[in-house]
Amino acid sequence: MRTGSPRRAKTSERGGVAVTFRDVRIDDRLLSAVAEYRIGETVWRQAFTSYLLDDEELTGELLVAGLRFARVLDGRRTWVEARPA
Numbered sequence: 491m492r493t494g495s496p497r498r499a500k501t502s503e504r505g506g507v508a509v510t511f512r513d514v515r516i517d518d519r520l521l522s523a524v525a526e527y528r529i530g531e532t533v534w535r536q537a538f539t540s541y542l543l544d545d546e547e548l549t550g551e552l553l554v555a556g557l558r559f560a561r562v563l564d565g566r567r568t569w570v571e572a573r574p575a
Contacts, residue, residue, distance in 0.1 A: 558572065
């Protein structure tokens with residue numbers, strides 16, 4: 491079980507937008523963080539909590555929403571594509 495100790499901030503950039511995840515905490519299967527988006531001098535933040543799903547749970551939740559799993563979009567299996575069922 492992973493605990494709620496904070497993780498170091500990580501920044502990446504895509505399309506001119508720098509994204510930094512701050513105050514990242516993982517408690518068992520709950521991930522909480524603050525996403526900070528920066529374009530030039532403009533900054534906005536969004537706090538969120540998400541529930542980490544395994545592949546079977548994700549497939550089930552997609553079906554409930556009328557979607558189906560299509561493919562994984564990145565090597566870390568962080569992003570997926572879903573399509574209408």
